[in-house]
Amino acid sequence: MTLLILPLLEAVSDAGAKHLTTGEFFAENGGQLFSFALSFLLIANFWMEHHRQYTEVTEITPALLWINIAWLATIVWLPVPTAMLGQMDTDPLQETVYIGTLILTQVATLAAKLYLLRHPDLTSTPISRVRQDVAGDVAAIILFGLALGIAVVMVDQGYFALFLLFLTGILARALNRLWSRRAPGSEDETVGDDEPGGPRTRR
Template identity: 45%
Template sequence: MSRAEDDPQSVTVETSRPLLSAERLKAFEDAVVAIAMTLLILPLLENVSEFARDDRSALEYVQVEHKQLFSFALSFLIIAVFWMNHHRVFDRVEKATNALIWLQVGWMFTIVWLPVATAMLGSLPDDAMQKLLYIGALLASSLLMLGTRLYLRRHPELHRIAPESLRRGLIAEIVMSCLFAVSLVIAVLVPDIGYAAMFLLLLAGPAQAILARKSGARRT
């Protein structure tokens, strides 16, 4: 019998060790985000080929496909912002546990889903299910990053993020999740407003500043 088998404590330590280096996880996530952003353009490329076969002009293409062009630009920007937010967190994460990996798998799922939801937004008739699939994916992504920050807060051994930075990040994720949730409810229940409800996200900065000041006042 090996020494590890004789010593229960050593077995516990062995099974609790990180399962994957954070560097490999970050590289994998960067690749997934890059692929998702690239996939956003594919429907537009197909439409360009169709217009070319019909000998139609670029101006006609923009006029006809303006909705799909807008949805592409919007989703590209959103994924870019999500990635920058993710990068700011994981730049200082050094180790990855099984639970952290699965949180990131969930986050990557929401990112990979966005090209599909974007294609629906640009091509299919506007309905409640379409809004649920699109804005709901954004809400899920935000909630998974909130869960990630909470997990990192409980496991400081995995990272070198300052507590104050984690606190500000948690406030930001809570605000964004709430705004996505409110936007989703309004978009679904008030069709005349629809995706314009996402302009509520412009309130994120002021709301985060107010909550940060109140949180700081309570701490002092």
């Protein structure tokens, strides 16, 4: 997250060399300021979810460690497409690299949760909640994919399609309801109706 500020620091140096005023700096670097704010917010959201998930992980296996490293690689790479967004003309490939990186981050997050579903002894999180979190990740991946499609078609305003992510909670609840109806009659313990998505099962 801290690396995102580096292009703006370079822009300040350039503005000083050009003897720009503060107002002129902000006007000239509006794209970089937008890309910084957008990426900072997205990474913050990924980090908070990561912290919540791993706070309840009781043991790390080599497989889970490598999934975590893959997730971290996408986070480390994100400042590069962020700098592209702020400093270069927008084109479909740029949007594909930027939003595609976000999709890979979400896929790595999903992979960790699917691994924990198969190894519930590694976490103190109730399996019913892990399943709900899986639905949230799948919903986010779907919406990122839609945003990418819209961005490629509407190049100039494409990044605003990322506001679709505000629908993640709604889509996740719909997926939870769908999955709970398609897997009835489990022999496992039934979870109460008060949980999002209706009745569920817990191992």
